[in-house]
Amino acid sequence: MPVITKSLMVLGAALALTSTARAASGPIVVHDMSLDMAKAAAEATLSECRSKGFHTAAVVVDRAGQVIVTLRDELATSQMTEMSRRKAYTARMFRRSTLEWAKRTHDDPSIAAQRDLPDVLALAGGVPIKMGEETIGAVGSAGSTLEQDDTCARTGAAKAEAMMK
Numbered sequence: 001m002p003v004i005t006k007s008l009m010v011l012g013a014a015l016a017l018t019s020t021a022r023a024a025s026g027p028i029v030v031h032d033m034s035l036d037m038a039k040a041a042a043e044a045t046l047s048e049c050r051s052k053g054f055h056t057a058a059v060v061v062d063r064a065g066q067v068i069v070t071l072r073d074e075l076a077t078s079q080m081t082e083m084s085r086r087k088a089y090t091a092r093m094f095r096r097s098t099l100e101w102a103k104r105t106h107d108d109p110s111i112a113a114q115r116d117l118p119d120v121l122a123l124a125g126g127v128p129i130k131m132g133e134e135t136i137g138a139v140g141s142a143g144s145t146l147e148q149d150d151t152c153a154r155t156g157a158a159k160a161e162a163m164m165k
Contacts, residue, residue, distance in 0.1 A: 030063065033129065033137035037160045038068035041129065041139045045156030046071050049144050056143030058156060059084040060129075063136045065092045065119075073143070080143040087126030087153070088140030089119050095135040098126035099150050125149030127157040131164055 038060040045058035055075035060068050067088075072081050087098050094101045094114075102122040105112050115122050124146040129137040139156040141149040 031131050031134060031136045033060065033062045033068055033160070035068060037129075037163050038062075038137065040163060041137075041156040041160040042069040042071045043156075044159035045139055045141050045152045046073060048155040049073075049141060049148065049152040052144065052148055054144035054148060054152075056141055056149070056152065057081040057084045058152070059088045059140045060156070060160075061085070061088045061092050061138050061140075063092070065089045065138075068137070076143050083121060083123070083142035084125070084140040086119055086121035086140070087123060087142060087149075088138045089126075090121050091126030091128045091138035091140065091153075092135060093120070095128055097124070097128065097150065097153075098122065098140075099124035099146075101126075123149075125153050127153040129157045129160045131161075 041060050042058040046056060049056040050073065055073040057072040057076045057080040059070050059081065062068050067085060070081060090098050090101060098121065102124065105114050105122060114120065125142055126138055126140045128135045129139060139153045141152040144152065
């Protein structure tokens with residue numbers, strides 16, 4: 001390996017270590033959901049479910065798991081709204097769909113106790129909203145079948161993610 005190439009590799013590694021150290025002691029930059037993104041995600045979620053004949057509720061939470069938008073079809077119940085909130089919260093906190101999370105916690109007894117945490121719900125219909133690998137929010141859908149809730153929430157998450165491009 002030529003000396004110049006080797007020197008550049010060493011320099012690059014040193015710079016990477018230096019920038020990591022600075023980032024740890026400097027300000028932290030985070031991304032979060034905007035109200036417009038949250039509204040678009042909730043509307044897309046409800047629209048997808050309505051197109052299949054379901055009267056559902058949709059909730060979008062931010063990176064902290066706090067509700068930004070709640071939409072409920074005229075015929076949806078308050079229980080659907082609460083389940084949507086908990087699905088969105090679960091998807092955000094565990095950074096994966098509630099369908100995946102429910103299967104994982106069911107199949108692995110060592111983590112099954114996660115299901116007992118406050119506000120989590122091990123039912124399909126919650127999907128994280130990501131910016132690259134960073135989870136910046138989540139959408140929850142409730143009021144149809146579990147498979148359809150998952151599809152509706154995925155539609156909402158895709159709408160929000162498309163707004164970042």
